[in-house]
Amino acid sequence: MAASSNPMIPLPYRVLRFKQETHDTFTLLLEPANGHPDFAFLPGQFNMLYVFGVGEVPISISGDPAEPNLLVHTTRVVGAVTKAMRNLKPGDRMGIRGPYGRGWPVREAEGRDVVLVAGGIGLAPLRPTLYALMENREKYGRIVLLYGTRTPDDILFRRDLKDWGGEFDLEVYITVDRAKGGWRGNVGVVTTLIPRAPFDPHSTVAMICGPEVMMRFTVQGLHKRGVPLEQIYVSMERNMKCGNGFCGHCQYGSLFVCKDGPVFHFDQLQNWFDKWEI
Amino acid sequence: MVTKPTAPSVGPLYILDRNDLDSLLRVLTSNGFTLIGPTLRDHAVVYDQIESSRDFPAGWSDEQAGGTYRLIQRDDEALFGYTQGLQSWKQYLLLSHLKLWEARKNSKEYQLKEEPLQREKTAFIGARACELRAMAIQDQVLLRGPYADPYYQSQRERLFIIAVECGQAGGTCFCVSMNAGPRVEAGFDLALTEVVEKKRHYFTVRIGSETGRKLFAEVPHREAEEKEAAAAERIVKNTAQRMGRVLDTSDLKNLLYRNLEHPRWDDVAARCLTCANCTQVCPTCFCTTVVDSMDLTGKQAERRRYWDSCFTLEYSYIHGGSVRASPKSRYRQWLIHKLATWCDQFGESGCVGCGRCITWCPVAIDLTEEVSAIRESESQRR
Amino acid sequence: MKTHEPQLTEHPFLKGLEPRLLTLVTGCASHVRFNAGEYVAKEGDAANQFYLIREGKVAMEIYRPPEGVIIIQTLSDGDVLGWSWLVPPHNWRFNFRAVELTRAFAFDGTCLRNKLEQDHDLAYELFRRFIPIIVQRLEATRLQLLDLYGEQS
Numbered sequence: 001m002a003a004s005s006n007p008m009i010p011l012p013y014r015v016l017r018f019k020q021e022t023h024d025t026f027t028l029l030l031e032p033a034n035g036h037p038d039f040a041f042l043p044g045q046f047n048m049l050y051v052f053g054v055g056e057v058p059i060s061i062s063g064d065p066a067e068p069n070l071l072v073h074t075t076r077v078v079g080a081v082t083k084a085m086r087n088l089k090p091g092d093r094m095g096i097r098g099p100y101g102r103g104w105p106v107r108e109a110e111g112r113d114v115v116l117v118a119g120g121i122g123l124a125p126l127r128p129t130l131y132a133l134m135e136n137r138e139k140y141g142r143i144v145l146l147y148g149t150r151t152p153d154d155i156l157f158r159r160d161l162k163d164w165g166g167e168f169d170l171e172v173y174i175t176v177d178r179a180k181g182g183w184r185g186n187v188g189v190v191t192t193l194i195p196r197a198p199f200d201p202h203s204t205v206a207m208i209c210g211p212e213v214m215m216r217f218t219v220q221g222l223h224k225r226g227v228p229l230e231q232i233y234v235s236m237e238r239n240m241k242c243g244n245g246f247c248g249h250c251q252y253g254s255l256f257v258c259k260d261g262p263v264f265h266f267d268q269l270q271n272w273f274d275k276w277e278i
Numbered sequence: 279m280v281t282k283p284t285a286p287s288v289g290p291l292y293i294l295d296r297n298d299l300d301s302l303l304r305v306l307t308s309n310g311f312t313l314i315g316p317t318l319r320d321h322a323v324v325y326d327q328i329e330s331s332r333d334f335p336a337g338w339s340d341e342q343a344g345g346t347y348r349l350i351q352r353d354d355e356a357l358f359g360y361t362q363g364l365q366s367w368k369q370y371l372l373l374s375h376l377k378l379w380e381a382r383k384n385s386k387e388y389q390l391k392e393e394p395l396q397r398e399k400t401a402f403i404g405a406r407a408c409e410l411r412a413m414a415i416q417d418q419v420l421l422r423g424p425y426a427d428p429y430y431q432s433q434r435e436r437l438f439i440i441a442v443e444c445g446q447a448g449g450t451c452f453c454v455s456m457n458a459g460p461r462v463e464a465g466f467d468l469a470l471t472e473v474v475e476k477k478r479h480y481f482t483v484r485i486g487s488e489t490g491r492k493l494f495a496e497v498p499h500r501e502a503e504e505k506e507a508a509a510a511e512r513i514v515k516n517t518a519q520r521m522g523r524v525l526d527t528s529d530l531k532n533l534l535y536r537n538l539e540h541p542r543w544d545d546v547a548a549r550c551l552t553c554a555n556c557t558q559v560c561p562t563c564f565c566t567t568v569v570d571s572m573d574l575t576g577k578q579a580e581r582r583r584y585w586d587s588c589f590t591l592e593y594s595y596i597h598g599g600s601v602r603a604s605p606k607s608r609y610r611q612w613l614i615h616k617l618a619t620w621c622d623q624f625g626e627s628g629c630v631g632c633g634r635c636i637t638w639c640p641v642a643i644d645l646t647e648e649v650s651a652i653r654e655s656e657s658q659r660r
Numbered sequence: 661m662k663t664h665e666p667q668l669t670e671h672p673f674l675k676g677l678e679p680r681l682l683t684l685v686t687g688c689a690s691h692v693r694f695n696a697g698e699y700v701a702k703e704g705d706a707a708n709q710f711y712l713i714r715e716g717k718v719a720m721e722i723y724r725p726p727e728g729v730i731i732i733q734t735l736s737d738g739d740v741l742g743w744s745w746l747v748p749p750h751n752w753r754f755n756f757r758a759v760e761l762t763r764a765f766a767f768d769g770t771c772l773r774n775k776l777e778q779d780h781d782l783a784y785e786l787f788r789r790f791i792p793i794i795v796q797r798l799e800a801t802r803l804q805l806l807d808l809y810g811e812q813s
Contacts, residue, residue, distance in 0.1 A: 008378050012388070033387070053383075091386050150807070150810060179730070182729075185734075186736070187732060189800050196736070211809065239596050253619060
């Protein structure tokens with residue numbers, strides 16, 4: 001999408017709509033401000049988002065890849081930039097650089113069962129994948145989403161999940177870490193959903209996104225169930241200052257999360273995944 | 279001007295008399311080049327803008343060891359008789375402080391203005407083999423990835439390099455171990471070897487590029503005789519045999535990959551101050567950070583890029599904390615990046631054996647020693 | 661329970677139990693069902709049963725003023741419910757309440773406790789099956805403790 005040959009120059013985008021998703025998570029819908037062309041992105045890619053004068057942060061794209069005229073980002077408020085983003089109104093400008101990174105294995109998963117395991121805000125980087133899978137539903141076997149979040153109030157994209165469940169034969173299992181009495185769903189960590197989820201482990205491609213600890217135990221749980229490690233993909237997160245492979249900050253072992261990731265085939269991570277402070 | 283390592287120059291060896299060196303420098307200035315070369319300042323050899331050979335540290339050498347740097351006087355008037363100073367040429371290519379752009383806000387919109395790229399022609403006088411290798415390594419990182427750094431590229435493109443082969447090895451040098459010197463192989467326009475004899479002071483010169491050939495043609499010179507070539511050869515060979523350090527690089531990447539949890543890391547961590555000196559003096563370290571700021575009116579913003587170091591806590595900060603909180607993890611990150619993961623990332627080692635990190639570490643941590651310790655303990659366990 | 665034995669014996673929890681021990685265990689078993697909202701057990705009650713859930717969902721609840729009732733965990737198809745019957749003073753530590761219609765096998769804890777005392781082979785086999793489940797629950801609970809999706813993460 002970059003119109004400038006200088007990869008450090010953001011392109012101006014205009015806020016179309018602000019949507020509060022949960023108490024600390026919101027979605028921004030953006031469109032190009034200067035009439036520059038729409039851009040294509042792959043599910044799993046991210047942009048560097050700039051708020052005038054405040055700073056820049058890497059955030060995964062959470063929209064539909066089949067709708068390139070609309071740029072969608074869902075994020076939690078975690079620092080100065082995301083706090084400033086929460087105060088944006090329709091018409092406000094943001095600077096966008098991207099899309100960067102390697103995406104989810106939507107193509108590789110064709111002909112197989114697909115299991116997506118999302119933890120918390122991790123559902124946002126997976127949503128474009130869900131759109132892409134639904135777009136070509138007949139190319140996939142069973143599609144199962146295991147989604148864990150803190151409480152029922154933190155469940156993201158409720159309506160999407162319900163619609164997909166009904167219309168596109170997406171099996172959604174949700175669990176929360178705690179709930180008030182009256183909740184009729186599951187309570188427990190997301191790994192507890194793995195043993196009973198309806199998929200064939202041997203022919204499944206698994207895509208996991210969430211806090212690192214959750215991903216680590218999820219990989220173990222899937223592997224225990226019989227999913228070969230080479231069919232598991234995870235999305236990593238590290239500090240980023242450029243998104244282009246220059247600043248060095250996002251290094252994770254020998255990998256640059258910005259250009260070798262953020263989606264990684266588990267094989268690539270074998271040296272690093274279980275090492276502390278790496 | 280060379281941006282890619284060229285094949286080793288084959289061709290005649292020339293002689294440039296010491297007194298004609300200034301003619302060469304004048305040819306460069308008259309062709310619009312700004313000269314950067316070694317000078318003396320604050321009891322050290324530093325790179326700075328120079329006018330003529332009078333600015334070089336004639337007759338000076340240096341003594342280097344772990345955490346030690348000292349200038350010492352030579353008994354001759356060699357112009358390049360020192361090893362290297364704390365800086366590398368990196369400060370002119372990957373600028374330590376660079377404004378990228380500024381933006382002006384107008385109600386909801388803002389107009390962005392890019393800073394113009396460097397257009398100045400620069401000549402580096404006295405680049406060593408290890409430094410040329412370091413430039414080639416940084417080229418790989420900053421120019422040949424999925425994106426090219428346009429700022430680095432424009433600095434790099436307008437460069438004329440006069441390389442100098444080392445006539446003495448430093449106390450912390452190990453370029454031989456890294457196959458990065460002392461002989462200058464590629465990446466230069468002209469390569470000089472300084473020969474100081476009782477009655478004569480001259481340079482042997484190799485041509486490394488078309489621009490080098492053109493500019494050198496304007497300076498008095500002649501072809502070298504066999505004994506002159508032999509003298510230069512002897513000097514470089516001598517240097518190679520007197521390296522201050524050795525690094526065993528056999529299977530080094532895998533050695534370090536196998537020992538990510540070795541107790542030696544705790545040992546180093548007890549000494550390391552995470553002061554980041556090593557990353558500043560290292561000619562291949564390339565990490566930067568970006569700072570966005572705004573003036574008090576809220577209408578003017580800018581983005582600047584600065585050198586950064588993996589030794590800081592902020593470097594690996596993601597919401598909640600730093601991934602590498604302990605000094606141990608930060609030292610380990612630096613070392614395994616330099617000597618191991620760099621190989622997987624860029625196809626070569628990140629280290630050129632210049633020894634600056636050893637010389638300028640306030641507590642004299644020596645990475646050749648750290649690697650040795652890990653290697654030895656492994657062979658003991660077997 | 662003879663007519664129910666095949667379903668019971670197929671249950672992963674009892675798989676591999678030798679016929680003699682199986683008969684001992686199934687001798688203490690019965691069918692139960694709980695409607696949505698019904699309590700399976702209440703905190704403080706004497707714990708003299710454990711359950712193998714066949715299908716349905718049971719919530720483990722705790723009352724925490726001023727918030728009220730909090731659900732800490734849910735158990736469903738195939739899960740084992742209750743081990744307080746094994747551990748003195750044999751009291752339920754939490755409330756267990758069916759979230760939806762739940763069918764289960766119930767085991768008479770008093771009856772089984774006596775058998776365990778006499779038959780150490782039986783004791784070994786039962787403990788061998790309970791321990792991995794407890795370990796798994798503990799691990800899952802520890803992950804919950806981390807509050808992975810909370811403010812800090």
